[in-house]
Structures are given as C-alpha cells and as structure tokens.
Amino acid sequence: MKDVTFGQYYPKDSFVHRMDARIKILASIAYIVGVFLVQSFHFLGFAACFLFVLITTITAKVPFLKVLKSIKAIMFFIILSAILQLFFNSDGEVLLDLSFIKITDLGLLNAAFIIVRISLVVLGASLLTLTTSPVELADGIESLLYPLKFIKFPVHEFALIMSIALRFIPTLLDETDRIIKAQKARGADFESGNIFKRAKALIPVLIPLLISSFRRADELADAMDARCYSGSKNRTKYKKMKLTWRDLIGTILVAGLIVGVVYLNNFYVLLTVAL
Template sequence: MMEKMIFGRYIPVNSLLHKLDPRSKLCAILIFIFIIFIANNAITYGILAIFTFLALYSSNIPIKFLFNGLKFIFYLIVFTFLLHILFTREGDVLVDFGWLKIYERGLTQGIFISLRFLFLILITSLLTLTTTPIEITDGMESLMKPLRKIHFPVHELALMMSIALRFIPTLMDETDKIMKAQMARGVDFSHGSLKRRAQAIVPLLIPLFISSFKRAEELAVAMEARGYRGGEGRTKYRQLNWRTMDTIVILIVLSLGGILFIFRT
C-alpha cells in the first residue's frame, strides 16, 4: 500500500500543469488552501468538486493512479467522518438506536469536512506530481526572495523543504520493504491486540530511523563532493519564466474564491 502513495512523487507526463511556472502552482495552491474554508454548503462544495476534477483532468495523470495512492489516507478520512457523526450533537436527530444517535449537523459536518480534507490532499498532491524537486526549490526561493533583505536563509529553507518532499515517497518505499522483511520473519502487523500491534512497530521503527540517517549522511556527502556551499553565488541552468497562462491560472483560482463567497450561506 505504501509504495502507491502519491504525495511527494513526480510523474513526468505532458500536460498543462506540468508546463506551468512552479511559482504560479505554489501561489494557486496557497490561495486554494485559504478559499476552501469559505465553502459551507452543498453548492459551494459542488463547485469545489468540479474545480478539483478539472485540475486533476488537466494534469493528464490517470485518475485510477491518484485514487490508488489515496487508499493510505482513506482510513483517516473515514475516521474524521465518524468522529463528527458520533460526537456532534446539534440539529434534528436522524437516527436513534438508543445509545447511538446521529444528528443532522453531525452528518453534514462529517461529509463537508471529509470532502474538504479530500480536496486538499488531491490539490496539494498535484504540486509534487507535476513539479520536479528542483523546480519546487527554485519556485520557493523566488517567491521568498524579498526576505533576503533581512538576511533570511531563503535558499537553504527552500532546499530543505524540497528535500523533505522528495524523501517522503523514498521513506514510504523503505518502510514497505522493511515491513515485508519483518513479515517474512513472522512479525504480524495486522492482527492481535492494540498493545501487541504497537510492540510489532518497534522492529520497524529502528531500522527505518537508521536507514533515514544513513540516507541523510549520503546526501550531505554527495552535495559536498559536488561543491555545494549554499545559495550564495549559485547560478541556475534553467531560468523560471512566468507566462500568460500562469496569470490566467491565478485569476481562475481567485475567481473561484469569489464564486464561493457569493454562494456561501
């Protein structure tokens, strides 16, 4: 399951989103994260669903691949939905089974919050699916360039965030390999009491931490061997180019926020 996680992976295909400037994608996602909290009824969430579908379609990434990667997060979405249904006690009672009561407010909140979570995961995943780690680093560095005036380490922060995103799928693959190796030795991660499952995770965490530190050391040595000394004086082989389509994308996302504000209750 973990090897199918979509977050942090780059898929090289020919699409509109792949051709966009990384700065426009970063800005569009930040705006989307803000405006998604404007939605508060069925109409606004329907508009968000249409926008999310169009964004996924324009990426040319197979929908089946995207939702296979969401299986790992599906349980968290279901857990969030159940929390709202069971513990929100406002509005009319829709279901009454003695100790179990489902209220109208809890049901609607559970659906809306779960959809909001799903849309956020899908849209933010598009950043890494359609943008290389180098492009993300250059985009972040360019957007934070004004902070250099106060001697803020812009390049180092952008590089750190880019490396973190890049190593998410690597760590997931490593976790999956270690789990399979432990299962071959008789470790059971899916059965038994909660305490027993927690104890079974310990043999997984120790080699994972060791592997993570080893990879970090190898990366540091490789960067030093290639003469990396930070962002000072560093030149770029490929320059970022903001085009008309990037401006159009930002205007579309801003228009989405305006439409949601009009239809919200």
C-alpha cells in the same frame, strides 16, 4: 505501501506542468482558501471546487485515479474527523439514540461536509505535487520566501531540505517495504493484536529505518560535498522561472473559482430568502 501517491511527481508535458511553480503554489493556497470559504452545507460551492480539480486534472494529463489515490493516504484522518463530527454534534433532529451517543441529522450533514472538505483540499494539494517536480516546488518556495532573507531566514537551505525530503520519500518507502518483509521473514507479526500491540510491532521496522536514514544522510552529504556544494553563496540556477500567458490564465481561473464560491454562498442565502 507503493500506491501512496502523495508527494510524487507525475512527469508529463502539459499546460499545468508548464505553469510557473510559484503561481501553482499560490493558486493551490488560493484554492484551499476557496474550499474553506464554502459555508456549511452549501455543497454547490464544493461542486465548483470539484469541477475546478477535474478541469485541472484533465488539462494536466494526469490520470484521475492517481489524483484520487492521494485521499487514500490520509483516509484514517478523514474518517476520524467525520466520526468526531458525527458523535459530538448534538444539535438538530435525533436520528438514532444510543443513550450515550446521539446521531443527529445535523451531525450526519456535518460529517459529510468535513469528508468532502478535507478530500477536496487533499485533491488540490496532490495536484500541485503531481504536476510540479520537487525541484521546481523547492525553487518556487525559495523564490516566494525570498523576502524572509532580510530577517536572516535561511531560505535556500530550507528549500533544499524540502526538495531532498521529497526526493527521498519513494526511496524510504521502498526501504520500509523491504524492512517489513525482512522482519516478516524472521517471524514478526504485524497483522494481529490490538492497536497497541501493532504499534509496538512497528518498532523493529522504525529503528532500522531510522538508522539507515542517518547512513543515507551521511552518504548524501559526502556526495554533495564532492560535487562542490557550499551553500547558497555564488550559486547559480539552471532553471529560470518565468511567468507566461499560462500563468495568467491559471490565475484568472483560480480567481474565478473564488468569486464563484462566494457567489454560490450568497446564492443560497438569496434562495432561502426568496423561499
């Protein structure tokens, strides 16, 4: 439970940490677009994306293992997508014929492609949350969504909800851990039986968790009230967001990545034409 890194801030003083949250959010979106721009089987484009992640990780002084662990959190999803690709792709040369299912070379390639694509997206996103504190993240989103205020969208409240949600992830994980142990101590069995049985076994974990979350929310609301919280009206901000030279460099790098990916896509086309 504890090694779920996704959504956890890794405090350090680095180039990436000091970048403006807004630029980091936009850069992450641009990076994800970059990953999706890579055309089928042009793995060189992925290599460029991976290189980008690697460079960012090193400049952010975050241990690479910590970034990699984010993939673990959605392993199930990745494997599922890969299997779907593998089984339901009937184009290409058949490698293995199990009568009801044909595994083809294209299917295999597609599965690999999907695995790499999702992994790269997750790596990028986790780099954002690892190097940006939830408060900065919420502030950044608030600032980026500011134009929505004119259509009466509660931007400040939305940002606060998000930062509180992020703040409580570790707390609730701890709690889940504790409840699971408590139920195990009472003889609950989470490890045997088929998937439905196991899902059912989780009910005695989820209900206490839900109840305690409501209690926490209630207490948090009191604590916020006691500290004079009254919405966005007349509220000041301690942290000012300022663009610096770092943000310029970051922007240039991400722009470079996208240009690189597009170039590599065409490079393949040129290569095949030449051959």
